Every structure is written in C-alpha cells, then in structure tokens.
Amino acid sequence: MGERPYPLELLQLESMLRRLHQGHLERERIADQYKRIEAGFSGEQKVDQYLEGLRLPGEWWILRDIRLRIHESHVAQFDTLLVTDHGIGIIEAKLIKGTLHYLQNPRRMERNEEDGSILTFDCPIIQLENQKEGLIDWLRQRNLMTSVSGVVAFASRNTWIGLPESAPIVSVKELPYIMRRDFGSATPGDTPANMIVSRILEEQLGPECLEVDQRYGITPHEFKRGLLCEKCNDKLKWRTRRTLECPNCGPQVGHPVEQALLDYFLLINRFVTTREFCWFTGIPSISTGHRYLSRFKLDVLGSTNKRAFRFDPLKHLAGKSLILKR
Structure with a gap:
C-alpha cells in the first residue's frame, strides 16, 4: 500500500x-x-x-x-x-477516546469531560x-x-x-x-x-491547501519572518556567512531554510521570487537566496530577471519535506 x-x-x-x-x-x-x-x-x-x-x-x-x-x-x-x-x-x-454517548434528534455523539463539560461531535454515521x-x-x-x-x-x-x-x-x-x-x-x-x-x-483532485487568511482571518504580516530554530521556534542569527545560531539553543543543526520555504508556500503564497524569499527568511544575499531556491524541485516560471518558483504539493512534497533536485 x-x-x-x-x-x-x-x-x-x-x-x-x-x-x-x-x-x-x-x-x-x-x-x-x-x-x-x-x-x-x-x-x-x-x-x-x-x-x-x-x-x-x-x-x-x-x-x-x-x-x-x-x-x-x-x-x-x-x-x-x-x-x-x-x-x-x-x-x-x-x-476519539473515552465513553461516547450516541444521541438522536439531532444525531450526534457526546463525551463527558473531567471538568463536567460536554464535548459534542458530528454524527459519524x-x-x-x-x-x-x-x-x-x-x-x-x-x-x-x-x-x-x-x-x-x-x-x-x-x-x-x-x-x-x-x-x-x-x-x-x-x-x-x-x-x-x-x-x-x-x-x-x-x-x-x-x-x-x-x-x-x-x-482525484489532490490535497486541498486552504487559504489561511480566508479560513482563519490571519494576514501574512502576522507571521514571524526569518529562519527559525527547530526546537524553540525563536529567530536564528547568523554566526558566519554559512552558520546559524539560536540565542536559546545554540548552533543550529536542522534544515531551517527548507522549513522556511515550506512555511512560505503554506502560509503566504504558492509562488515566490528570490527577492520575496530573501525578505521572508532574512537571507541577506539575493544570490544566496537563489542558490537555495534552485536546490528544490519547483516549477520555474518567467525569464532570468523575473523568475518565480511555483509550489505544487502533488509534485514537490514528500511527507513533510520539499523534494530536492537530483
């Protein structure tokens, strides 16, 4: 399977x-x-x-x-x-754990919580x-x-x-x-x-990617920018031109750039230019940002000067990770 x-x-x-x-x-x-x-x-x-x-x-x-x-x-x-x-x-x-009550008119399920409240579920039938x-x-x-x-x-x-x-x-x-x-x-x-x-x-239609601003009323400027620590989600700082450090957890060992790019696609837009990517992640160099973007399997749109990268979850996502180019 x-x-x-x-x-x-x-x-x-x-x-x-x-x-x-x-x-x-x-x-x-x-x-x-x-x-x-x-x-x-x-x-x-x-x-x-x-x-x-x-x-x-x-x-x-x-x-x-x-x-x-x-x-x-x-x-x-x-x-x-x-x-x-x-x-x-x-x-x-x-x-759904616990003792479940099945009720009619309207059909629904209920569970009594420890604090005395009642949690109601839609009828699975x-x-x-x-x-x-x-x-x-x-x-x-x-x-x-x-x-x-x-x-x-x-x-x-x-x-x-x-x-x-x-x-x-x-x-x-x-x-x-x-x-x-x-x-x-x-x-x-x-x-x-x-x-x-x-x-x-x-x-089949493939997975549905819901628009965050429409479903939750959260606009892009409300999300933290920058590369984030995988342990505490605090903003990472550049120790050198190639290494990152978390103020709380020390040197970074994860994949913060890949995670930040996926966050952008899921929360902001399925299209990104190199300049937008650098703005969102805090990567100071356009050439460095372009080098990172070019590592991943994404659809490339437009000419060299106005190039954009498009994310399609059916083609570019494997589990929780973006697919790297071979």
Missing part, C-alpha cells in the same frame, strides 16, 4: 503554530484544530496497519486520501477506499451516509456499476451508550474480518475494479 501521505492541512497548521507569536489570539483555536486533525491521521494509520495483511480473491486496490468532485459545488473526501471486483468499501477512521450517496452518484454519472458499502472504524477502545445495534461502527481490529466477509465471496459487479480505480485516480 505504501505510506499514507502526511496531511497537507497538518503541515499548514504546524507552520502556523511555528510562525505565530505566543500571544496571538488564534493560537488556541489552531492548536485545538491541530490536535483534532492529528488524531484523525493517527486513526487512518491504524486502519492501514490492520489492512496491511488483507488478502482477497480477484483484483482489488486500497486508495487513500481521495477527493472527488461530485457536483460543481460538492467535493467529497474519503479516508480509505477498498475497491474490489465485488464492490467498494468506504472506511472512515476515527480516534451521517458522514458515512453522505459519502456513500456521493460516491454512488459519482459512479452513476460515469456509468460505472458496482455496489458501495462502508464502515466507521474507531482506533481507540470505546464504551458506547445508546448506539443502535445496526450502526456501521466497528473497531479497527475487526476490519480484516469485515472486509473478507463483505468482499471475499460476493457476486462481482458489472464494472471491473481496475476500470473504477483508473477513473478515480484520473479525476
């Missing part, structure tokens, strides 16, 4: 927490969002772990982090799709139902005929109160059994799995 891509939204939130000053009004909200997305990613990794040894008859594929446009104004995102000759299984991962309807509609529009089912897989041990017996909520440990039960001996669909997979991969 390969390694699940690190979520672009998590990278963006990490950059925001690194670049915002400690007293910024939005830090707490962003930190809470980071914890939520990180927990979701951990749940998805647990799903991968339990599907790793899965064996099914015929042809089948596991697709992860798929975004498909269902209609002009509707994009559906799927954590994991199991595509087989016998149908498609949607697997939505959740990592409704989310799964919407995803099934969206995928069925997407397949129908393209005359791809197969069945669609799905489960919500919880990666933590939970005690449930009020959960209906028919609810499609399972433990990740049950996934191999459920996938073999549902897709190991079922009647094949009209459309082979390889045709469906090819169409999904052809039309």
Whole structure:
C-alpha cells in the first residue's frame, strides 16, 4: 500500500503554530484544530496497519486520501477506499477516546469531560451516509456499476451508550474480518475494479491547501519572518556567512531554510521570487537566496530577471519535506 501521505492541512497548521507569536489570539483555536486533525491521521494509520495483511480473491486496490468532485459545488473526501471486483468499501477512521454517548434528534455523539463539560461531535454515521450517496452518484454519472458499502472504524477502545445495534461502527481490529466477509465471496459487479480505480485516480483532485487568511482571518504580516530554530521556534542569527545560531539553543543543526520555504508556500503564497524569499527568511544575499531556491524541485516560471518558483504539493512534497533536485 505504501505510506499514507502526511496531511497537507497538518503541515499548514504546524507552520502556523511555528510562525505565530505566543500571544496571538488564534493560537488556541489552531492548536485545538491541530490536535483534532492529528488524531484523525493517527486513526487512518491504524486502519492501514490492520489492512496491511488483507488478502482477497480477484483484483482489488486500497486508495487513500481521495477527493472527488461530485457536483460543481460538492467535493467529497474519503479516508480509505477498498475497491474490489465485488464492490467498494468506504472506511472512515476515527480516534476519539473515552465513553461516547450516541444521541438522536439531532444525531450526534457526546463525551463527558473531567471538568463536567460536554464535548459534542458530528454524527459519524451521517458522514458515512453522505459519502456513500456521493460516491454512488459519482459512479452513476460515469456509468460505472458496482455496489458501495462502508464502515466507521474507531482506533481507540470505546464504551458506547445508546448506539443502535445496526450502526456501521466497528473497531479497527475487526476490519480484516469485515472486509473478507463483505468482499471475499460476493457476486462481482458489472464494472471491473481496475476500470473504477483508473477513473478515480484520473479525476482525484489532490490535497486541498486552504487559504489561511480566508479560513482563519490571519494576514501574512502576522507571521514571524526569518529562519527559525527547530526546537524553540525563536529567530536564528547568523554566526558566519554559512552558520546559524539560536540565542536559546545554540548552533543550529536542522534544515531551517527548507522549513522556511515550506512555511512560505503554506502560509503566504504558492509562488515566490528570490527577492520575496530573501525578505521572508532574512537571507541577506539575493544570490544566496537563489542558490537555495534552485536546490528544490519547483516549477520555474518567467525569464532570468523575473523568475518565480511555483509550489505544487502533488509534485514537490514528500511527507513533510520539499523534494530536492537530483
């Protein structure tokens, strides 16, 4: 299956927490969002772990982090799709610890916190139902005929109160059994799995990079500029023309230039000129800034005097790092 891509939204939130000053009004909200997305990613990794040894008859594929446009104004995102000759299984991962209450009217989940407060979660069953309807509609529009089912897989041990017996909520440990039960001996669909997979991969939209100013109301001038220490996020100082030092942690041993460039792409703009890069990082020499930019695999636009570099996460990002030129 390969390694699940690190979520672009998590990278963006990490950059925001690194670049915002400690007293910024939005830090707490962003930190809470980071914890939520990180927990979701951990749940998805647990799903991968339990599907790793899965064996099914015929042809089948596991697709992860798929975004498909269902209609002009509707994009559906799927954590994991199991595509087989016998149908498609949607697997939505959740990592929410503790005792969970399932409530009706409106359908939702609640958890009692230690301080006596109640934390409310959106209903995962409704989310799964919407995803099934969206995928069925997407397949129908393209005359791809197969069945669609799905489960919500919880990666933590939970005690449930009020959960209906028919609810499609399972433990990740049950996934191999459920996938073999549902897709190991079922009647094949009209459309082979390889045709469906090819169409999904052809039309998938790739990761969504949200505009920081639109979603969080944070403008570029609110972020710290300069090269930052990987340990304390304080601004680094140049000891010599080639070495950096943190006032708190001493000589720098990480990759602050690469991190600063990725921060710029995630928070400011997907396009950067050498002059803008030097302004953001504090690199004093245009030639040095250009040398750094030229090390990375980026799209190069324009002539020599007006050259810009464009970042495309699908092409230029591997895990948490920008891809270097060979």
